[in-house]
Amino acid sequence: MASTVAATPILLFLLVATTAATDTADTINALATDFCRLDIYYDAIQTELAGWITAASSTAVALEKEARQMQLAAEIYRGFNKGAAYYVLAVVSSQSADSAAKTAEEAAANILPAVQLITARRAEAATLQFFEETAALKPAKHTPAATDRTAVPQTASNTKICTAEVQPE
Incomplete structure (x- = not known):
């Protein structure tokens, strides 16, 4: 009974942590509903993937540098006990690199x-967004305003506001 009582908070914690992780992913996916948020989402994914590639390649570069340093030390200490040890380390470092x-x-x-x-998905989303905006911004009917009450005051002259009905073709 005591072990069951002690294990219950741990299980509840794991259940809450798992549910929270799922809820977070669901929340993030639910937010990607419009073009701007979707583009931010795609950018974050691309940045994360690029970071993985950079991390893997930087590890290889660091190990290669270490191998060269060990080879140099092996050459410097050739003929001494340290030389043989550095040679072994150089071989191991080279294999790791x-x-x-x-x-x-x-x-x-x-x-x-x-x-x-x-x-490709970002390009598709941008293309669809362009066509959606283009269709929404094409006025099919455009008429100038009849009175000066609709004028927009400007420094040089006033511009009359026109009325436009936006209709996609």
């Missing part, structure tokens, strides 16, 4: 198609 480079290459190969797909 090669492995990290392969991992970065595989990550880029897997992530780049996703970035291209998101770019």
Whole structure:
């Protein structure tokens, strides 16, 4: 009984944490309803994916730099006990750098198609938004205002406000 009582808060915490994570994702997805929010959403995804590629490649670069430093130390201490140790470290570092480079290459190969797909979806959304705005902004009927009461005061002269009925064609 005591163990059940002690485990209940832990289970409730896990349930709340899982529900909160799902609710957060649902909330974010529900917010992506118009073009501007959808574009922000796509931009955030592209930035995250680009960060993954950058992180993988920067690890490979750092390990390659470390391998070169170990090779240099092995050459400097050749003929001494330290030289053999640095040589072993240089070989291990070089293998780690090669492995990290392969991992970065595989990550880029897997992530780049996703970035291209998101770019295509952003372009589609922008195109659809353009056509929607263009259709909404084309006035089919345009008539100037008849009286001066609808004039917009300006510094040089007044401009009459016209009436326009916006009708998509």
